[in-house]
Amino acid sequence: MNVVRAFPLMILALALTACAGKPARSDAPVADTVVPAAAPAADAGTVDAAPAAAMDDTTATPPPAANAGADAETDAATAAAAAAPGGDDDFDALYGNAGTTTTTAAYDPWEPLNRRVHRFNVGVDNVIARPLATAYTHVVPRFARTGVSNFFSNIRSPVTIVNQLLQGRPDDAWDTLGRFLINSTLGVGGLFDPASKAMVPNRREDFGQTLGAWGWRRSRYVELPFFGPRTVRDVFGLAGDIPLSPIRTIEEDKVRIGLQGLQLVDTRAQLMAVDDLRSSAVDEYALVRDAWLQRRNYQIENDLRGKRERGSDDENSPIPVDAMPMPNWTN
Numbered sequence: 001m002n003v004v005r006a007f008p009l010m011i012l013a014l015a016l017t018a019c020a021g022k023p024a025r026s027d028a029p030v031a032d033t034v035v036p037a038a039a040p041a042a043d044a045g046t047v048d049a050a051p052a053a054a055m056d057d058t059t060a061t062p063p064p065a066a067n068a069g070a071d072a073e074t075d076a077a078t079a080a081a082a083a084a085p086g087g088d089d090d091f092d093a094l095y096g097n098a099g100t101t102t103t104t105a106a107y108d109p110w111e112p113l114n115r116r117v118h119r120f121n122v123g124v125d126n127v128i129a130r131p132l133a134t135a136y137t138h139v140v141p142r143f144a145r146t147g148v149s150n151f152f153s154n155i156r157s158p159v160t161i162v163n164q165l166l167q168g169r170p171d172d173a174w175d176t177l178g179r180f181l182i183n184s185t186l187g188v189g190g191l192f193d194p195a196s197k198a199m200v201p202n203r204r205e206d207f208g209q210t211l212g213a214w215g216w217r218r219s220r221y222v223e224l225p226f227f228g229p230r231t232v233r234d235v236f237g238l239a240g241d242i243p244l245s246p247i248r249t250i251e252e253d254k255v256r257i258g259l260q261g262l263q264l265v266d267t268r269a270q271l272m273a274v275d276d277l278r279s280s281a282v283d284e285y286a287l288v289r290d291a292w293l294q295r296r297n298y299q300i301e302n303d304l305r306g307k308r309e310r311g312s313d314d315e316n317s318p319i320p321v322d323a324m325p326m327p328n329w330t331n
Contacts, residue, residue: 106290108221117223118285124226125268130275133268145269147191152263154183154190156204159244163205167213167303175201205303208237212300221289229292 108114137145157180164173179195179202186194196202211233219233227238242248247263250256281287302310 106221106286106293107218108289110220110222114221114223114289115285117225118288120225121223121228122284129264129268130272132265133272136265137269137272145266148262148266149270150183150187150193151190152266153202153204154180154187155246158246159207159241160203160205162244163207163210164203166207166210167205169303169307171307172201172203176203206234206237207240208234208296209299209303210240211237212296213303217300221293223289229288231293231296234296 140148157176161173161176161180164170164176179200182195182198182200183190183193186192208231216233219231222230222232222235224230224235230238247256247259250259278284278287
């Protein structure tokens with residue numbers, strides 16, 4: 001039954017993978033052309049086939065004029081970066097300390113399509129999600145909202161446990177199981193979080209992270225309608241996590257969809273703090289994309305570290321797979 005529910009996402013994942021077969025132009029190998037040391041200064045403006053990144057300690061020294069041009073470009077880039085308004089701070093504000101990882105260029109060959117989907121998602125957010133989240137924060141007391149967040153975090157434990165085992169981390173899976181049992185009993189079904197007071201680590205894993213830990217590191221960025229930022233790898237992750245979702249096992253549509261709607265509103269309410277940052281960004285799409293990709297890279301790199309070297313998990317999550325209301329096609 002859960003496999004039937006996961007079928008549409010699996011079809012979407014296969015379609016995205018088929019489209020991903022053609023490599024992006026940015027993946028083309030860098031030319032190994034070396035600038036001759038005796039090249040005249042007059043030719044400095046035409047030497048475009050030998051970028052500075054392709055040179056190493058054995059490469060012949062470029063002519064003085066070429067070095068002067070490169071230095072000028074470097075100074076200009078440095079000045080522009082210094083004048084830019086805190087890009088790293090924006091990433092940190094959106095997704096915690098994910099910006100501490102090595103920054104790489106976003107792999108976004110589908111950017112035109114992704115931008116159109118992003119505009120659609122922003123429209124849905126402005127008309128539906130944000131007003132609901134605003135009303136939720138104004139009407140529901142903070143302690144009650146905290147209980148709701150704790151509850152949904154607790155019921156995601158089975159997904160985390162399975163993926164920790166798949167990653168070869170039985171010690172972490174044991175900690176998560178203990179946390180789940182403590183919060184489900186002493187925490188009154190997960191509304192309270194006594195496990196954190198007992199210093200039990202709170203970790204979150206999904207199948208997209210597992211695929212990354214297995215070696216699928218670089219994947220095309222794609223923004224899905226309603227689900228928001230993902231990569232092709234994470235689309236496969238959605239299909240893998242659906243059968244493990246406790247909420248999706250609820251047969252009663254009214255109960256299941258009600259819980260999913262509440263989880264969506266709770267997830268959106270947790271992002272209210274960064275609304276001003278996103279609205280004031282010069283390119284809001286690029287900010288969200290780059291911050292999200294850095295965050296995912298941080299999560300995967302963190303999974304690959306030893307238990308003692310591993311940092312705390314990023315508490316910000318994408319829209320959970322079990323939060324999107326979907327019909328029960330088996331009824």
